[in-house]
Amino acid sequence: MKIILENSYEKLSETLAMIMISEMSKPGRVNVDFTDGVSPVGAYELVAKKVQEDPERYHNVHYYSHGESTYPPKSVAGMLKEQIFDPFMVPQENIHLIDVNDIYKQIHDIEAAGGLDLSVLGLGADAHFCVNFPDSTQFDKLIYKYEPKDYDWYEETRKKYGIDAFSGMVTFGFKMVAKTRRVVMIVNGTNKAQAVKDMLTQPISTHYPATILRCLDNFTLILDADAASLLTEEDIANAKL
Numbered sequence: 001m002k003i004i005l006e007n008s009y010e011k012l013s014e015t016l017a018m019i020m021i022s023e024m025s026k027p028g029r030v031n032v033d034f035t036d037g038v039s040p041v042g043a044y045e046l047v048a049k050k051v052q053e054d055p056e057r058y059h060n061v062h063y064y065s066h067g068e069s070t071y072p073p074k075s076v077a078g079m080l081k082e083q084i085f086d087p088f089m090v091p092q093e094n095i096h097l098i099d100v101n102d103i104y105k106q107i108h109d110i111e112a113a114g115g116l117d118l119s120v121l122g123l124g125a126d127a128h129f130c131v132n133f134p135d136s137t138q139f140d141k142l143i144y145k146y147e148p149k150d151y152d153w154y155e156e157t158r159k160k161y162g163i164d165a166f167s168g169m170v171t172f173g174f175k176m177v178a179k180t181r182r183v184v185m186i187v188n189g190t191n192k193a194q195a196v197k198d199m200l201t202q203p204i205s206t207h208y209p210a211t212i213l214r215c216l217d218n219f220t221l222i223l224d225a226d227a228a229s230l231l232t233e234e235d236i237a238n239a240k241l
Contacts, residue, residue, distance in 0.1 A: 001219040003236055005228055009188045012224045013042030016120065016186050019220075020047050023118040023182065030061045030117050031110065033172075035130070036079035037122040039186050048087035055089040064096045064110055066119070067131035067171035069148075076131075103143050103170050116180040123187045126153065127195045127208040131171030137206040141173035174212045183216060188224040196223060197230040200239040214239060 006012040020043065024030055034040070051058050063084065068076045077097050085095055098106045110116055121129050128134060136151045138144050147168055148154045177183060187196055199210040213219050 001214055001216060004222045006224050009042060009224050012186060012188055012222055013046060015222055016043035017046035019184055021050055024058055024061045031064060031113050032061060033064045033066045033116055033119040034084055035120055035122045036076055036083055039122045039188050040120060044083055051088045059091060062094045062096060063090055065098050068098045068100055069131055069169040098170055100170055103145055107142050119177060119180040119183045121185040123185055123192055123195055123210055125191055125195050127198050127210045129210045131169050132209040134207050134209060137209040139174045139212055142176040143172050145170045178216060183219045186222045187227040190226045190229060192227050193230045196227050200235050
């Protein structure tokens with residue numbers, strides 16, 4: 001794995017945007033999986049400006065989703081439409097969302113299209129990635145569905161967002177993320193500093209789902225100063241081993 005430390009959110013966003021544009025500009029079909037969420041918004045805005053200059057230049061890019069849920073305030077599909085598909089002016093035929101009634105179709109479609117070239121992930125404050133939440137994570141699966149009410153974290157989240165906040169969840173497992181040619185995670189803010197610390201220093205376990213990403217040679221973690229504020233030089237050095 002590779003760790004990139006940036007001094008500010010603005011610089012972090014610029015770095016991610018450059019990686020995205022570089023991959024999206026490659027000739028031939030490019031298959032990507034970009035997360036929704038707060039952390040990548042700055043990068044997405046930069047990429048949108050670039051794409052809007054010449055939308056047809058990026059019609060070779062196909063967008064896949066890595067999960068679905070009713071995670072508030074919107075579904076994953078709704079957030080992707082708002083943050084990526086509309087601003088990037090993505091043709092409808094280039095959007096490939098998970099069918100919750102046939103989740104394995106997404107895997108088959110990606111494999112038939114040549115695999116994923118780039119995944120952009122976020123990190124949750126509980127060290128989850130994609131929709132792999134603590135203790136509900138299944139590292140050995142390409143994709144899987146589960147009911148959040150069966151796990152300890154559900155009750156706390158239900159109280160925070162409302163009793164109807166969650167229903168069945170679908171997510172790529174680690175095995176699917178590992179098949180991607182390039183995986184990038186972006187993390188910013190002091191509210192994620194403990195999650196970053198746990199991710200890089202805790203033993204690999206489903207209680208801290210993102211710890212498994214340390215096993216990937218093709219994984220790049222981009223942090224701003226706030227997100228990295230609890231890390232020591234030893235933490236960083238050991239995580240890269």
